[in-house]
C-alpha cells in the first residue's frame with residue numbers, strides 16, 4: 229500500500245507553524261498583560277455587521293490579561309431613529325452638530341439599543357466557538373460627567389455636550405480584576421441631571437488620557453493614514469502627524485481619528501492606533517504582529533533604540549537563551565546581565581524588546597567589545613542588526629575607543645560586510661586574551677573607529 233507522504237508532511241508543517249506562531253506572540257502577551265486599552269468605534273461598525281467578530285477578539289484580549297474600556301458611537305443609528313420619526317437626519321461622520329430635544333431622545337434610544345447588542349455579543353458562549361468558556365461581564369453606567377458645548381460662533385449646540393469629568397477610580401475598579409470590561413456610551417450626564425450627546429472620538433480620547441491607558445485604538449471604516457503611493461503608513465511620530473493634518477490631504481474619517489490620536493499621545497497615551505474594522509481580526513493583527521495592519525501614532529518613533537533598564541533584564545534573557553542553547557552565544561548568568569546592564573542597548577517596538585547589543589570598554593588599550601548582538605529571528609534582515617551596530621559604534625566613538633572587536637563562531641560574514649577584519653588573540657586587550665576561551669575557538673573581528 230502506498231502512503232501519501234505529502235499530506236503527512238503538510239500536517240507536520242502546519243503543526244510546527246502553529247507552535248512557531250504561538251511562541252512569536254508570547255512577547256506581546258507578556259508586554260501587555262495588566263495594561264489598559266481603550267477601544268473605540270462608531271455605529272458604522274455595528275451597521276456593517278462586524279460586532280460579533282470584534283467582540284470575540286476583544287474577549288481573547290481580555291483573557292490574555294488586557295483590561296478593556298470600550299467606547300461606542302451611534303451616528304447611523306440616531307439617523308435611523310430620526311428617519312423613523314420623520315425628522316431630518318443630520319448625524320454625519322461624527323461631525324459635532326447641535327442636538328435638539330428630539331435628536332437627544334433618538335440618541336438615547338440608539339445608545340440603549342447598541343449597549344444591549346454589545347452585551348448580547350459578550351454573552352455568546354456556544355461550544356466550539358471563540359467565545360466558548362468566555363465569562364466577561366459588561367459594566368456600563370454614569371462614569372462620565374458632561375457639560376454643554378454651549379454657543380460657538382453664534383451656533384447654540386443645545387444638548388450636544390463635552391466631557392467635563394471622568395470617574396477614573398470607578399472605571400479602574402471595574403476593570404481591575406480582568407473579568408469585566410467597561411462600556412461607555414456617547415451620553416454623559418450633568419450635575420443638574422440632564423443628559424448630553426457626546427462625540428465618540430472626544431469621549432474615547434479623554435478617557436484614555438484620564439485613566440492612563442497604554443493604547444487607544446480607533447476602529448475605522450477607513451484603512452488608516454496612507455502614504456503618497458497609497459500604502460498604509462504603519463507608524464507616525466506625533467509631530468509628523470500634526471504636519472499631515474495641516475497639509476489636509478487625508479479623508480475626513482481618518483482626519484478625525486488622527487486629530488484625536490495626536491491629542492492622546494501628546495497627553496501621555498503611549499500608542500494610538502487607527503485600524504480598519506473591515507479586515508477580519510485587525511485588532512489582533514495590529515497588536516500581535518510586528519508590522520501591524522493600520523497606523524500607529526507614537527510620541528517619537530526613534531524611541532525604538534534605547535539604553536537598557538532593569539525592567540528589560542527578563543526580555544534580554546529571553547533573547548539570549550535560545551542562542552546560548554544552540555552554542556551561538558556564550559552563556560551569561562542573569563546576575564552578569566544585571567551587573568552589566570548599563571552596557572546594553574535594546575531595540576523596542578510597541579513595548580516588546582526584539583534586539584540587544586552590549587559594549588564592553590577596555591580603556592587601557594582604547595578598545596571595546598561588541599557583545600551579545602541579537603535581533604529576534606522574526607525581525608531579522610530588515611536592517612535592525614545594522615542599526616544596533618551603528619548605535620554601538622557611536623557610543624564607542626564617544627568613549628574615544630580606537631578599535632571595536634567582536635568574537636563570533638557563526639556570524640563572520642555579517643561582520644566582514646560591515647568593515648570588520650579578521651584579527652587574532654594577540655590583537656585583543658590583555659584582559660580579554662587571558663579570558664579567551666580557546667576550546668570555543670571564536671573568530672575575532674576588529675573594526676577601526678578612527
Ligand SMILES: CC(C)(COP(=O)(O)OP(=O)(O)OC[C@H]1O[C@@H](n2cnc3c(N)ncnc32)[C@H](O)[C@@H]1OP(=O)(O)O)[C@@H](O)C(=O)NCCC(=O)NCCS
Nearest residue numbers: 600601602603608609610611612613614636638639641642
Ligand atoms: C547577526 C544579526 C544580529 C543580524 O541581524 P539582522 O537584523 O538580521 O541584520 P541586518 O538586517 O542588518 O542584516 C541582514 C543581512 O545579514 C545577513 N546575515 C544574517 N545573519 C548572518 C550570519 N550569521 N552570517 C552572515 N550573514 C548574516 C542576512 O542574510 C542579511 O543579508 P542581506 O542584507 O544580503 O539579505 C542576527 O542575525 C542575529 O541575531 N544572529 C544571532 C546572534 C549572533 O550571531 N550575533 C552575533 C555574535 S555576537
